[in-house]
Amino acid sequence: GAVVSQHPSRVICKSGTSVKIECRSLDFQATTMFWYRQFPKQSLMLMATSNEGSKATYEQGVEKDKFLINHASLTLSTLTVTSAHPEDSSFYICSASSGGFEAFFGQGTRLTVV
């Protein structure tokens, strides 16, 4: 299957700082990328959908000013958690689609805010 690389896999940051997570499709062009958040023992919750070259569409309840998403090219999307707080600690996962029925997931990023 197609490969989606997410970086970093783990990050610890201080409260109040910002963290950027990258999601790259390595061997296909991702017209659409999705960002999910998953708390321990819970399901994946879609945060936002991004299409290359346009603004991301955020799900209800997700603060767009806190979770900045940039989909600058067909192979790269970034999620920046701004002014992070301990409650933002979670597992963040991206997935990428070239328009088919299958979306390929990155490895995930475990964010811990201390």
Add this chain to the structure above:
Amino acid sequence: GQSLEQPSEVTAVEGAIVQINCTYQTSGFYGLSWYQQHDGGAPTFLSYNALDGLEETGRFSSFLSRSDSYGYLLLQELQMKDSASYFCALRTNAGKSTFGDGTTLTVKP
């Protein structure tokens, strides 16, 4: 909106067959996907049904009945490594999915 319901836990023994059911409600349906997730890892795609019937991929099969808003994942010849969480997910447009709460499968020797 969309909602999915699946059992929270299932336990089975090595070599057995287990079925994980998923019922859903949605206003727009494109397909039902199944994902496996091991502790600490990312979800991996297992199967997808857009039409009624059974899709078979090795030891895993997935079934869909659109009229019943129901699907299931069937795992045969269970192995210890199959212990994981399994999510059904509603596909509503290109790649976007709404996930169920997940079923934790424990395979015992």
